[in-house]
Amino acid sequence: xxxxxxxxxxxxxxxxxxxxxxAEGPIRIGEINSYSGIGAPFTLPYRAAVEMAVDEINxxxxxxxxxxxxxxxxxxxxxxEAIKHAQELVTADGVxxxxxxxxxxxxxxxxxxxxxxxxxxxxxxxxxxALTWSQGHPWVVRVRPNTYEQGRMLAERAARTGHVRxxxxxxxxxxxxxxxxxxxDRLRELRPGxxxxxxxxxxxxxxxxxxxxxxxxxxxxxxxxVSLFGSDWLAFVREANKRGLFEKMFVVGILLxxxxxxxxxxxxAPEGMLVTGYPWYAIAAPAHRRWVEAFRQxxxxxxxxxxxxxxxxxxxxxxxxxxxxxxxxxxxxxxxxRGLAVETPIGPITFRAVDGQSTMGAWVGTTRLDRVRxxxxxxxxxxxxxxxxxxxxxxxxxxxxxH
Amino acid sequence: xxxxxxxxxxSLIFGVTRIVNFAHGSFYMLAAYLTYAFAAxxxxxxxAFYAAALLAALATGLLGLVVEVLLLxxxxxxxxxxxxxxxxxxxxxxxxxxxxxxxTENLTGPPAPGLAGAVPIAGQLFPTYDLVLIGLGPAVALxxxxxxxxxxxxxxxxxxxxxxxxxxxxGVDEARLYTSVFVLGSCLAGLAGALQVxxxxxxxxMDTTVLTEAFVVVVVGGMGxxxxxxxxxxxxxxxxxxxVLVLPGASLVLTFVVMAAILIxxxxxxxxxxxxxxxxxxxxxxxxxxxxxxxxxALLAALVLLPPLLPTYWVWLLAEVLALSLFAASLYLLMGAxxxxxxxxxxxxxxxxxxAALLMLRAGWPMPLAFAGAPLVAAAASAVIGFFAVxxxxxxxxxxxxxxxxxxxALxHQWYDxxxxxxxxxxxxxxxxxxxxxxxxGLALAACGGGVALLSxxxxxxxxxxxxxxxxxxxxxxxxxxxxxxxxxxxxxxAGFFGGLAGATxxxxxxxxxxxxxxxxxxxxxxxxxxxxxxxxxAGAPVGAAVYTLLDTVVTRYTAYWQAVLGAxxxxxxxxxxxxxxxxxxxxxx
Numbered sequence: 001x002x003x004x005x006x007x008x009x010x011x012x013x014x015x016x017x018x019x020x021x022x023a024e025g026p027i028r029i030g031e032i033n034s035y036s037g038i039g040a041p042f043t044l045p046y047r048a049a050v051e052m053a054v055d056e057i058n059x060x061x062x063x064x065x066x067x068x069x070x071x072x073x074x075x076x077x078x079x080x081e082a083i084k085h086a087q088e089l090v091t092a093d094g095v096x097x098x099x100x101x102x103x104x105x106x107x108x109x110x111x112x113x114x115x116x117x118x119x120x121x122x123x124x125x126x127x128x129x130a131l132t133w134s135q136g137h138p139w140v141v142r143v144r145p146n147t148y149e150q151g152r153m154l155a156e157r158a159a160r161t162g163h164v165r166x167x168x169x170x171x172x173x174x175x176x177x178x179x180x181x182x183x184x185d186r187l188r189e190l191r192p193g194x195x196x197x198x199x200x201x202x203x204x205x206x207x208x209x210x211x212x213x214x215x216x217x218x219x220x221x222x223x224x225x226v227s228l229f230g231s232d233w234l235a236f237v238r239e240a241n242k243r244g245l246f247e248k249m250f251v252v253g254i255l256l257x258x259x260x261x262x263x264x265x266x267x268x269a270p271e272g273m274l275v276t277g278y279p280w281y282a283i284a285a286p287a288h289r290r291w292v293e294a295f296r297q298x299x300x301x302x303x304x305x306x307x308x309x310x311x312x313x314x315x316x317x318x319x320x321x322x323x324x325x326x327x328x329x330x331x332x333x334x335x336x337x338r339g340l341a342v343e344t345p346i347g348p349i350t351f352r353a354v355d356g357q358s359t360m361g362a363w364v365g366t367t368r369l370d371r372v373r374x375x376x377x378x379x380x381x382x383x384x385x386x387x388x389x390x391x392x393x394x395x396x397x398x399x400x401x402x403h
Numbered sequence: 404x405x406x407x408x409x410x411x412x413x414s415l416i417f418g419v420t421r422i423v424n425f426a427h428g429s430f431y432m433l434a435a436y437l438t439y440a441f442a443a444x445x446x447x448x449x450x451a452f453y454a455a456a457l458l459a460a461l462a463t464g465l466l467g468l469v470v471e472v473l474l475l476x477x478x479x480x481x482x483x484x485x486x487x488x489x490x491x492x493x494x495x496x497x498x499x500x501x502x503x504x505x506x507t508e509n510l511t512g513p514p515a516p517g518l519a520g521a522v523p524i525a526g527q528l529f530p531t532y533d534l535v536l537i538g539l540g541p542a543v544a545l546x547x548x549x550x551x552x553x554x555x556x557x558x559x560x561x562x563x564x565x566x567x568x569x570x571x572x573x574g575v576d577e578a579r580l581y582t583s584v585f586v587l588g589s590c591l592a593g594l595a596g597a598l599q600v601x602x603x604x605x606x607x608x609m610d611t612t613v614l615t616e617a618f619v620v621v622v623v624g625g626m627g628x629x630x631x632x633x634x635x636x637x638x639x640x641x642x643x644x645x646x647v648l649v650l651p652g653a654s655l656v657l658t659f660v661v662m663a664a665i666l667i668x669x670x671x672x673x674x675x676x677x678x679x680x681x682x683x684x685x686x687x688x689x690x691x692x693x694x695x696x697x698x699x700x701a702l703l704a705a706l707v708l709l710p711p712l713l714p715t716y717w718v719w720l721l722a723e724v725l726a727l728s729l730f731a732a733s734l735y736l737l738m739g740a741x742x743x744x745x746x747x748x749x750x751x752x753x754x755x756x757x758x759a760a761l762l763m764l765r766a767g768w769p770m771p772l773a774f775a776g777a778p779l780v781a782a783a784a785s786a787v788i789g790f791f792a793v794x795x796x797x798x799x800x801x802x803x804x805x806x807x808x809x810x811x812x813a814l815x816h817q818w819y820d821x822x823x824x825x826x827x828x829x830x831x832x833x834x835x836x837x838x839x840x841x842x843x844x845g846l847a848l849a850a851c852g853g854g855v856a857l858l859s860x861x862x863x864x865x866x867x868x869x870x871x872x873x874x875x876x877x878x879x880x881x882x883x884x885x886x887x888x889x890x891x892x893x894x895x896x897x898a899g900f901f902g903g904l905a906g907a908t909x910x911x912x913x914x915x916x917x918x919x920x921x922x923x924x925x926x927x928x929x930x931x932x933x934x935x936x937x938x939x940x941x942a943g944a945p946v947g948a949a950v951y952t953l954l955d956t957v958v959t960r961y962t963a964y965w966q967a968v969l970g971a972x973x974x975x976x977x978x979x980x981x982x983x984x985x986x987x988x989x990x991x992x993x
Contacts, residue, residue, distance in 0.1 A: 035963060036498075038608055040507040074963065079827065080920070083913045084723070084956070092716040105827055109915045112829040116838075116914055128826060135829055172655055172817065173825045200647065203655050205612050210533065211644040217527070231509050234604035238514070242521045243528040264509045264604065 026067040027328070029317060030089030031100040032110060033124075037077025038205060039102040041230060042260050046102075046125065046306035047072060048299045053314035063321045068314075071095060079109035086113050096321075096328045097122060099313060102306075104128035104175060111140045120333040122320075124313045125306065127175060132355040133399040138334045141356030143313050145386050147175060150254050150276045151182030152389040153364050154225075158183075158252050158274060159190035163223035167198035167216055169236070170227030176201060179227035179254045197221050207232035209239035217243065223250040229261055237265055246270040257367060258305040262376040269376025273367040278305040279378040281370075283346070283363075291345035308346070312360065316342045316351070346383070354393040355400070359386035404540030405595045405602075407636035409613060410620035411547065411629045412591030418564040418627020419584040422475065423798065425927070426490040428614035429497035430467065430589050434459040434596030435605050436505050439512045442600075449516035456597035460590050467589025471582050474974065479581075481981035484744065488934045488977050491927060494610060495970030502607055503964065512600035519601075532601055539598070543591075544633045551629070560584060564627040565676075615809070615923055619662050622802040625675020634673050638665075656813035663791075663806040670795045706852065710844050718840045719912065722847040724952050726908040728945035729851035731932040732858050733901035735944040738933060740862050741894045742874030743793070746801040747808030748929050750788070751899040753921030754781040755906025757815055760828040760916040765821065770834040774850075774907050781903020782896050784811070789895030793888050805923065812921040827917035831910050847908050854901045859941050861897060870894055935976060937983020946985050950976075 031050065033043045054068050062068055071093055075082035082101075089095045097120040101107035107126025114121035115137040123131055123142040127150075132142050166184070170176030180199070188194050198219040200212050207228065213236070216224060224245075228236055233256065240246060251270065255261060257277020262269050280292055280303050291311065295303045316337075321328065323336040339353040349360045365381025391399075413427045441455030470493065478485045518535055521528035551557035563570045563580055571577045596609075603609070620639055624631030639658055646657040653660075665673065706725075710718050730752055738744045758780030762773035788807045795803050815822040822828060833843050861867050872880045873887050881887055910916050919925070928951070936947025954972055959965040980987040 036502065036507075036607070036966065040502075040607055041509050044507060074959065074965070078919055079915060079917045080909070080913050083915075084720075087719045088716045088960075091719075092714060105825055105917055105919075108826055108829055109913070109917070112914050116830075116832050130826055174819070177819075201654060202647075205606075205608065206616075208643060210530075211647040214527065215647050231604035231606045231609075234509055234511050235602065238511070238602065239530065242519070242530045244521075264511055266511065268511070 024066070026069040027063055027321060028093060028095040029068065029070045030073065030086070030093065030095035030098045031070050032073045032075050032082050032085050032089070032098065032106075033100040034077045034102045034106065035072070035074040037075075038230070039077050039106075042125075042304070042306055043102055045260075045299075045301065045304035046310040048301070049295060049303070049307035049310035050314055052295060052298050053311045057314070057318055063318055064326070068318070070099075070314075075103075075106050077103055077106065079106050082106045082110050083113050086110055086119075090117065090119055096120075097317065097330075097333060099317060100124050101126045104131070104173075107131055107142075108135060111135065111137070114139050118330045120330045120337070122313060122317055122337075124309050129178065130174075132357045133396060134402060136355050136396075136400050138356075139330055141316075141337045141351050141358070143316060143358050143360060144309050145360055145362050145389075146357065147178045147254075148182045148391075149386055149389045150362055151179050152186045153276055153362060153384045154252055154254060154274060155183045155186035155190065156389075157364055158223070159187055161223070161250060161274075162191070163250055164191075164193055165195050165197050165220070165222045166225060167196070167200070167219050167221035167223075168225040168227070169200040169202070169212060169216065170225075171204035171229070171232065172201040173204055176204075176227045180225060183225055183252075183254070202228075202232065205231065207235050209236045212236070213239045213243055213245055217245060217248065221249055223252065226251060226253040226256065229255055233261055234264055237268055237270060241268060241270070246272070250274070257363070257365060257376075257378045257381075259302065259375075260304050260306060262367065263302075263304075265376060267369060267371075267374055269367060269369060271368050271376070274364070275367055275378065276362045276364055277378050277381075278308060279363055279365060279381050280308070281373075281377060282381070283383075285346065287347075288345040309360075312342070312344045312346075312349070312358075315344055316340065316349075316358070349386075352390070352393075355396045357386070357390060359390070361385035361388070404536045404636065405599050406613075406616060406620055406640065407540045407633050408543060408591050408595035408598070409617045410624065410632040410636060411544070412588035412595070413617050414621045414624065414627055414629060414632045415560075415584055415591075416588035417621065417798070419560055419567070420475075420479075420486075420581045421567070422486045422490065422585075423484075423801075424490050424588070425487060425614065426470070426493035426497065427588070427592050427617060428610035428612075429494050430463045430592040431596035431599075431613055432501060432605075432610040433466070433497055434463045434593035435512075435600050435603075435609065436501055436510075437462055437593075438597040438600045439510055439605055440505075442513055452513050452516055452601070456594070456600070459597040460593035463593025463596070464586045464590035467586045468582065470589075471585040474978075475585070476578065476581075477978060478981050484738075484930070484934055484938065485977055485981055488931060489974060491931055492970040492973035492977065495966040495973070498607065498610060499964045499967035499970070503967075505605070507607055510605040512605065515601040536598060540633065540636070543594075544629060547629045556583075611924070615805075616658070618802060618805070619658055622799060623662050623665050623672055625672030626798055628672070628674040631672055631674025638673075655816060656810055659806045659809040659813070663803060663810065666795060666799060666803045666806065667791050670799055672799070675799075703852065706848055710841060715840050718844045720952075720956065722840075722844045722912050723909070724949050725844075725847045725851040726905045726912065727928075727932065727948040727952055729854040729858075729901055729908070730905035731929050731936070731944035731948040732855045732941060733898045733905065734929045735933050735938070735941055736858055736862065736894055736901075737898045738930075739938050739941070739943075740867055740870050740874070741891060741898075743891060743894070744797075744801045744930075745804040745898075746923070746926050746930070747788075747804030747806070748898070748902055749921050749923070749925035750804070750808030750811045751781045751785055751902030752906035752909070752925060752929070753808075753811060753815070753916075753918075754784050754899075755903025756910035756916045756920045757822065757828070757906075758903060759907040759910050760831040761821070763831060764828055770832075770837070770911070774846075774911065777907035777910075778900045778903035781906065782900035785896045785899025785902075786892070789892045789899070793891040793895060805926070808921055808926060809923070812918050815921060816918040822916075822918075825918060827915050829915045831916055832914050833911045843912065847912070850904055850908055854904050855941070855945055858897075858901060862941055866890070866893070931973075935973070935983060937980075937986030939982060939986045943983050943985040947983065950984060 073085035099122040102125045104126045107123045127147045129148045168180045252274045257275030319342045320336040324332040340351045361384045363381045365378035368379045370377040437459035438455045442452045445451040515532045518532040620635045624635030734748045755777045758777035762768045932947035936943030958968045
């Protein structure tokens with residue numbers, strides 16, 4: 001192609017794309033998430049619920065008389081790609097705020113871009129604590145309970161079992177390491193005699209389970225803490241089942257009760273595991289039941305945790321927009337999110353003033369097989385709200401200052 | 404052993420046709436999904452899985468046939484690497500095909516009927532299916548050996564691996580030989596994918612995750628050697644299993660350290676043979692600017708004058724195009740002028756990015772100094788890597804650079820205290836007085852535009868001409884007193900320097916550095932850009948970078964299936980411009 005044609009192409013495309021939203025047009029939300037790449041298996045149920053929430057809001061007249069419009073962008077699981085979308089959404093599409101995110105590194109990249117360019121970012125699913133603590137700033141908030149919270153929830157329940165010799169296996173990412181450290185440290189606070197006999201960090205997405213199962217069995221732990229997920233977890237379960245690992249030790253799995261991770265196992269799901277997750281099929285609160293029913297009718301699919309988070313993300317954004325009023329600048333939105341209370345299908349949550357972390361909690365329970373549905377489910381579960389495990393404000397301020 | 408099946412197919416295809424088949428992992432993935440689908444539908448009870456696996460392997464072979472006849476055959480006459488571009492496009496298309504048909508969620512296939520249990524050996528339970536696979540590997544190796552050493556067809560294949568031209572001269576129908584080898588290789592990839600179903604979850608990314616490992620096995624074993632692939636699969640498998648027990652922290656890097664060590668000691672792999680004199684991708688192309696000088700000035704004027712009139716987003720996008728242009732141009736110096744194809748150029752890019760980030764955040768340098776220092780970091784690392792790499796030729800050189808880039812990736816990924824690990828380094832923003840989009844664009848234009856201009860000067864200087872001489876006729880160049888390795892090393896360092904400058908520009912544009920910057924996809928994108936633009940001239944690299952980035956950006960905006968559309972467009976471009984876009988301009992190129 002000749003250079004002048006490139007330039008012409010550039011000009012044409014610019015004219016075609018540049019359509020800034022006027023003040024009376026819809027309120028646009030730029031949603032960046034991994035619709036392809038390693039996050040892709042988990043984001044479509046999230047997206048479906050975001051669309052459902054937006055339709056509901058618009059059917060009720062939108063926000064302050066303006067319609068809500070969400071522009072979805074695929075970050076491909078790559079931080080640099082996510083930044084490109086953030087640049088375009090904010091400067092070319094005129095979005096009011098950015099939202100979304102599944103992978104921690106992508107969430108951190110968007111968050112840092114938002115800090116630099118003074119744009120509000122509502123992180124939905126990234127789990128890393130750094131997002132709101134060591135790398136926190138006024139223009140980022142997060143909906144889902146982070147790694148630290150979920151690790152602590154599990155430790156408090158695992159401490160009651162009295163197991164002493166522990167091993168762990170998790171992906172060689174910050175997520176895996178922190179999921180283990182927060183769990184282990186809390187467990188030691190509660191049970192000083194705890195002993196660690198093995199730590200395994202396979203490469204994310206490439207788990208060859210045989211050697212790991214052999215190694216873990218060889219260490220003869222009483223209990224195993226697992227932070228694997230996705231395809232690694234599925235491969236591990238298959239191998240571990242064949243070799244009787246689940247009969248030989250007590251297993252704790254962070255996130256592994258979420259339908260995202262337990263449903264693909266179908267009847268191979270191990271029983272008796274202590275997990276955090278989302279037992280949507282059993283939560284009796286009427287508001288939640290209505291929500292599940294509406295979601296199933298609309299999508300003819302079962303909800304995942306991502307669906308719940310997506311729905312709550314939109315509700316939270318709407319509340320913040322209402323609170324901010326006519327001026328939707330980033331500083332006004334940031335102020336609106338601090339201390340914001342949101343009514344959700346699982347009850348009220350609050351975005352904490354100190355760090356913007358929501359108090360949405362997680363469910364802790366034990367897995368068993370539901371032979372009718374042919375999948376693993378959580379039994380004997382309890383909802384642990386974020387307030388119970390989040391550190392107090394002064395500790396958070398220390399972490400934020402340490403950055 | 405599954406790894407051996409994939410690797411032996413890849414090795415065969417490369418050995419005979421010299422195609423670096425990036426789509427090999429895609430065939431593997433497709434076969435796995437096909438097995439899953441067939442097994443659920445065939446009314447055969449327990450035998451359904453085995454029938455499905457066989458069917459899937461055959462179907463993959465059929466796909467290989469179609470791909471070879473319809474696509475690859477059209478570009479055999481083009482410089483060799485253009486088949487690589489085609490197979491890369493196929494990777495994109497097949498990835499989206501799988502996403503469209505089977506969705507993005509992970510799937511678990513059936514356990515192998517009759518072999519689902521475990522056998523106790525020495526007090527441990529071993530899965531029966533794995534034992535069967537362990538037996539199957541050598542069986543397939545034996546069958547291939549019989550094919551190669553006991554049939555006339557096998558003799559032809561072995562002959563073609565050693566000297567293709569000679570086989571053709573002797574009247575063998577090359578086209579049919581190539582097709583049959585490609586089909587056989589695809590079948591093996593398919594069989595591997597099918598057999599993996601009872602062991603692993605099916606994911607949309609299993610194509611790329613398996614590909615790197617397969618390359619490692621092929622190269623460690625020696626390209627074109629099935630026995631070598633078997634040996635290498637065992638070496639890599641054992642070192643992995645051993646690493647789990649002894650060096651649990653090193654799981655990310657161990658494979659590549661083993662590979663680098665083997666290549667340094669045995670430059671042609673365990674069982675490979677020194678390759679004959681090979682024609683480099685751009686052999687025989689003269690050093691001259693492909694575009695009239697006036698065009699260059701017009702482009703520069705446009706790049707200087709236009710941005711103030713453009714919307715902010717386009718200024719940012721242009722800055723990205725500039726950074727990638729320099730990145731591609733620096734790779735061009737290696738593979739075009741130098742004839743050294745690198746699969747690890749992301750190493751230079753990522754080290755530039757991390758160099759800038761670390762100098763600023765950890766060493767506390769002011770941003771302009773960190774920006775200037777970053778390319779030196781990349782150049783210094785390139786000097787060390789190049790010292791080992793330039794001793795190798797062709798695909799082995801490419802794979803050793805990949806190994807070093809992967810070692811760099813593992814290093815920044817795991818060194819949490821220094822690099823922040825997979826959470827990356829944040830807050831790598833330009834100094835306040837450079838932060839506005841237009842000013843940063845100015846910096847990018849000065850650094851990257853200047854970089855491309857300097858590279859063009861290097862290419863036409865006596866050094867660049869000598870480099871070409873070394874590329875086209877290393878023996879003769881040596882005979883007239885040229886120190887081959889010193890020239891190649893210098894080219895490697897220069898390419899590393901400018902790759903690093905591109906990475907530094909990129910990191911200040913994005914504000915954060917992540918290990919992904921050093922990973923294989925970034926290296927492959929650089930290759931794609933150079934090939935798309937045309938490997939015969941430096942001007943091709945920026946043109947390829949611009950076309951690829953703009954296409955990608957526009958396509959992504961309009962469809963969720965950006966991979967399929969982008970892949971299809973790439974296929975069309977390759978078929979329309981088999982020597983690259985600039986190479987096809989009238990009166991230029993060869």
